[in-house]
Amino acid sequence: MVTRMGALEQQLWDFVSAYDAAFDRASEDNGLSAAQACTLTPLTGDRHTMSELAELLLCDASNVTQIVGRLEARGLVSRTPDPADRRVKQVAITPDGRRLRRAVAKSFTFPRERVARLDDEEQEQLGHLLAKMLS
Amino acid sequence: MVTRMGALEQQLWDFVSAYDAAFDRASEDNGLSAAQACTLTPLTGDRHTMSELAELLLCDASNVTQIVGRLEARGLVSRTPDPADRRVKQVAITPDGRRLRRAVAKSFTFPRERVARLDDEEQEQLGHLLAKMLS
DNA sequence: TATTGTTATACTCTATAACTATA
C-alpha cells in the first residue's frame, strides 16, 4: 500500500481489506450498512447509553444519534430515558434487532472460513501472535 | 462481535478494528479521507483508467469520478484522455500527491509497530499463516 | 453551571439511472 511496504505489511493490508469487504457484504446482504451492523454488535442485552456507544464506535455522539435513530425507526433498537437521570438514554436491542444481528454474524463467514484453513497448532500460533500484537 | 464468537475470531475483529482506526487517523492527520488515501495508494507511477480504479477499490465508477474529482481539484492527481481511445481517462498521481501519499504511509505506523513486536521467527510464522488464510 | 443528547448544517462516500462522447 505504501512506498516500499514490506511483504508482511502487504499481507496484513490484503487480509484486512478482504476482511472489511466481507463484513460490508455480510451487512448489506442483510439490509444494513456496515455502520448499522457495527452499532448492533455491542448491544448485548445490557443497556447502553448513547455516549457509551459513541466511545465504543470511536465516533461523535451526534453520529450515534443518527444511526440509532434509523435503527429505532426500523424497530431494531429501543431508546428510553434513564429514570435515574433523565438526560441519559438507555439503548437496547429488540428481538428483531437480535435476529438481524445473528443473521449478519451467520453471513460473515470470512473469519470462520479462513481460520478453518489452519490446523490446531497454527490456530494456537495465530492467537499467540495476535495477542502479542494487540497487547 | 457475534453471538458466541470464538476467541480467535474476537482477536481478529479487534486487530482489524485497530488497524482500520489507525489508517483512518493517518489519512485524516494528513487532510485526506480514508477513501481518498485508498485511491492515491495504487497510483504507483503508471497510468490507470477510471474503470481500473473502480475495480481495485471495489466500488462503482461514478464513485471514482467524484473522489478523483476532489483529488484533482487539489492537484493531487491528473486526468487526461487517452489519445488512443478518447473515451478512456488516464489517471496519474502528481508530485504533490506522491508527497501526501508518503506522508500518510509515514503516519500509518500501526503495522510497522505491531510487526516489530514479533521476533524474526514469529514474523516468519505470521507470514506463513496469512499466506495460508489468503490463498 | 455542567452534562447528555439532539438538531442544524455541511461535506464526503456510495450506488443507481440517465446522459455524453467516442468507438
Next chain:
DNA sequence: TATAGTTATAGAGTATAACAATA
C-alpha cells in the same frame, strides 16, 4: 449499438457548532 466516463440524484456516514432538557 456498445463502452468509458460523467452528471443528477438520493441516502447514509461523519463532524462541528448551537441548542434543549436535565442535573
